[in-house]
Amino acid sequence: MPEVLQAPLVLEFPFTRSLGPVQSAFLTGLRERVVLGVRTRDGRTLVPPVEYDPVTAEEIGELVEVAATGTVTTWAWNHEPRRGQPLDTPFAWVLVRLDGADTALLHVLDVPGPDSVHSGMRVRIRWAGERTGAITDIACFEPYDGAGERQDTGRTGATEAAVHSGEFENMVTGIVAPARLDYTYSPGRAQSAYIGALSERRTVGERCPSCRKVYVPPRGACPTCGVATSEQVEVGPRGTVTTYCIVNIKAKNLDIEVPYVYAHIALDGADLALHGRIAGIPYDRVRMGLRVEPVWKEGARHPDHYRPTGEPDAEYDTYKELL
Amino acid sequence: MTREIAVVAFAQTDHRRTSAELSEVEMLMPVLHEVLDETGLKTADIDFTCSGSSDYLAGRAFSFTLALDGVGAWPPISESHVEMDGAWALYEAWTKLLTGEADTALVYSYGKSSPGSVRDVLTRQLDPYYVAPLWPDAVSLAALQAQALIDGGVTDEPALAAVGARSRSDAGANSHAQLRGSVPQGEYAVRPLRTGDCPPVGDGAAAVILAAGERARSLCARPAWIRGIDHRIEAHGLGVRDLTDSPSARLAAERAGAFERPVDTAELHAPFSSQEVVLRRALRLDDSVRVNPSGGALAANPVMAAGLIRIGEAAAGIHRGESDRALAHATSGPCLQQNLVAVLEGDPR
Numbered sequence: 241m242p243e244v245l246q247a248p249l250v251l252e253f254p255f256t257r258s259l260g261p262v263q264s265a266f267l268t269g270l271r272e273r274v275v276l277g278v279r280t281r282d283g284r285t286l287v288p289p290v291e292y293d294p295v296t297a298e299e300i301g302e303l304v305e306v307a308a309t310g311t312v313t314t315w316a317w318n319h320e321p322r323r324g325q326p327l328d329t330p331f332a333w334v335l336v337r338l339d340g341a342d343t344a345l346l347h348v349l350d351v352p353g354p355d356s357v358h359s360g361m362r363v364r365i366r367w368a369g370e371r372t373g374a375i376t377d378i379a380c381f382e383p384y385d386g387a388g389e390r391q392d393t394g395r396t397g398a399t400e401a402a403v404h405s406g407e408f409e410n411m412v413t414g415i416v417a418p419a420r421l422d423y424t425y426s427p428g429r430a431q432s433a434y435i436g437a438l439s440e441r442r443t444v445g446e447r448c449p450s451c452r453k454v455y456v457p458p459r460g461a462c463p464t465c466g467v468a469t470s471e472q473v474e475v476g477p478r479g480t481v482t483t484y485c486i487v488n489i490k491a492k493n494l495d496i497e498v499p500y501v502y503a504h505i506a507l508d509g510a511d512l513a514l515h516g517r518i519a520g521i522p523y524d525r526v527r528m529g530l531r532v533e534p535v536w537k538e539g540a541r542h543p544d545h546y547r548p549t550g551e552p553d554a555e556y557d558t559y560k561e562l563l
Numbered sequence: 564m565t566r567e568i569a570v571v572a573f574a575q576t577d578h579r580r581t582s583a584e585l586s587e588v589e590m591l592m593p594v595l596h597e598v599l600d601e602t603g604l605k606t607a608d609i610d611f612t613c614s615g616s617s618d619y620l621a622g623r624a625f626s627f628t629l630a631l632d633g634v635g636a637w638p639p640i641s642e643s644h645v646e647m648d649g650a651w652a653l654y655e656a657w658t659k660l661l662t663g664e665a666d667t668a669l670v671y672s673y674g675k676s677s678p679g680s681v682r683d684v685l686t687r688q689l690d691p692y693y694v695a696p697l698w699p700d701a702v703s704l705a706a707l708q709a710q711a712l713i714d715g716g717v718t719d720e721p722a723l724a725a726v727g728a729r730s731r732s733d734a735g736a737n738s739h740a741q742l743r744g745s746v747p748q749g750e751y752a753v754r755p756l757r758t759g760d761c762p763p764v765g766d767g768a769a770a771v772i773l774a775a776g777e778r779a780r781s782l783c784a785r786p787a788w789i790r791g792i793d794h795r796i797e798a799h800g801l802g803v804r805d806l807t808d809s810p811s812a813r814l815a816a817e818r819a820g821a822f823e824r825p826v827d828t829a830e831l832h833a834p835f836s837s838q839e840v841v842l843r844r845a846l847r848l849d850d851s852v853r854v855n856p857s858g859g860a861l862a863a864n865p866v867m868a869a870g871l872i873r874i875g876e877a878a879a880g881i882h883r884g885e886s887d888r889a890l891a892h893a894t895s896g897p898c899l900q901q902n903l904v905a906v907l908e909g910d911p912r
Binding site: 244246249251255257259263267286287288290294313314315316317318319322323324325326333335337343344345346347348354359374375376415417419421422423424425426427428429430431432459460461462463464465466467468 | 583584585586587588589592593595596606619622629631632633634635636637638677678679680682683684687691692693694695696697698699700703704706707708709710711714751753754755756798800801802803806
């Protein structure tokens with residue numbers, strides 16, 4: 241069995257999301273060091289707030305201000321912070337029911353060790369220095385024992401939630417939530433063999449033991465018969481253009497002059513056409529049945545393009561099943 | 564009249580920490596062939612195909628389309644996919660058979676956790692506004708639930724350790740399991756959960772064939788009749804829920820008919836020891852019920868397949884005559900947010 245190929249694969253997205261009226265008020269509030277909840281018809285206060293009552297599915301939007309102090313309802317000690325988490329020193333995950341709220345908010349608690357945290361302990365918000373209107377405007381929670389202590393916003397840690405308009409200057413209406421996941425990609429047995437052969441400028445497919453068709457690139461299965469393929473077959477290097485199109489719009493970061501021809505090429509011995517670019521011939525002279533061969537560039541891992549071989553065109557009947 | 568539908572065949576891979584030498588379809592194909600061989604069916608005989616998997620595990624968009632090579636999708640077939648555990652794909656196939664539009668269905672699911680970090684990957688299923696930006700991984704969220712149970716006096720750390728030990732001991736009889744026999748309880752992963760309270764991370768696949776009525780009897784000596792399936796979800800806000808209870812699992816079980824008569828076996832999809840504690844209470848399982856004789860998710864937890872495997876294991880017990888009435892459960896989301904319950908029965912002997 242050939243060596244299993246592996247390569248790093250990083251997926252990174254700056255997910256851009258719109259906020260509804262309730263989430264907009266909540267996240268803008270955090271920027272202003274104000275914590276808002278939403279009141280349900282039966283008088284419960286949900287923090288963090290949602291737009292629909294989780295019990296009745298009724299639309300709700302009556303905003304109330306709750307305190308920046310609260311009580312830990314449950315916790316878990318995380319001795320090894322992971323990328324993206326709010327603190328890079330060991331911390332406790334906590335669910336905190338803020339004073340004035342009936343539900344709990346997930347965040348982290350900055351304490352030296354697991355002996356410093358317990359359910360029922362009193363905590364308060366530590367605000368981030370720079371706030372943008374995001375859940376991370378709460379840097380973390382910290383222990384709080386100052387009964388009646390005034391918040392640095394000048395508000396008292398009131399336990400009665402007061403009605404709030406939810407209006408602030410420059411409302412935050414959207415967030416960008418970057419996400420990154422790291423993988424080590426392995427293409428598996430069949431595709432590893434294909435990629436390995438390309439490094440020797442050969443193209444290999446696999447023959448289905450049932451219908452005898454040769455698939456290229458091989459994926460280890462015959463999609464018609466649903467059986468495993470394993471018999472390797474070298475195909476090409478020459479092939480026949482089965483169909484093509486003329487590309488007139490230049491792609492970003494693509495160093496190819498337009499117009500150019502993009503074609504399906506059935507390599508000799510293959511029962512499936514590959515994709516490739518056709519060059520070495522004026523674009524308006526490319527045709528179905530044109531015989532082509534790959535052109536490699538130094539150090540490349542796949543053919544740069546295909547060019548005419550000069551042979552007579554293939555008869556339509558020889559490739560009509562491969563269109 | 565309601566049709567009778569049964570699980571008539573089940574197969575699963577040997578679950579392993581990594582299977583880098585295999586693509587998803589290469590990993591999946593042997594189990595597809597195994598269930599087809601068990602029933603004597605060919606791909607062309609299958610009326611409906613449904614699968615479960617996740618692009619976030621694979622790190623590729625539309626990753627399930629490549630797996631379709633394994634089921635022979637030409638000439639065209641009737642096919643569907645859920646971006647969930649295969650247990651929910653089975654639910655879709657079951658409803659398809661109930662309509663009478665199909666008599667046989669192939670259900671499969673697969674997941675390779677080895678290419679990425681499944682703890683990080685699962686954060687992407689969380690509320691993207693308030694929760695996901697904090698990157699709370701799956702183990703941390705399960706640990707919050709475990710602590711709530713301990714604070715509530717429902718369980719303690721030694722009792723949780725015993726759940727893990729029993730699971731891996733039972734898995735000794737399951738050659739497919741990833742962790743078998745004695746496994747150290749280990750250090751805290753996220754306190755109060757130790758590594759022994761957490762599932763192994765691994766790759767695997769499973770497949771099931773469903774058939775209706777007389778077709779099922781012709782394909783299997785003792786079909787595992789699905790008497791009911793239901794699935795329920797709870798509020799996504801963790802702080803809205805009582806983490807020590809699972810009202811969604813209880814309601815799904817009730818609607819699936821689980822409480823009408825006692826079951827002898829339960830296959831619970833509880834990736835964390837603390838979740839078995841929650842589910843036993845919610846599903847009213849007393850000590851007379853064999854829970855997870857396969858070892859359960861604490862012995863092998865191929866993400867996206869582990870729930871389907873619970874249904875398959877419960878059915879296989881009925882096929883073998885070891886069980887007459889079994890409950891199978893699958894979960895998804897943080898802290899048992901979503902729960903599916905199926906009740907399976909064999910013909911009286």
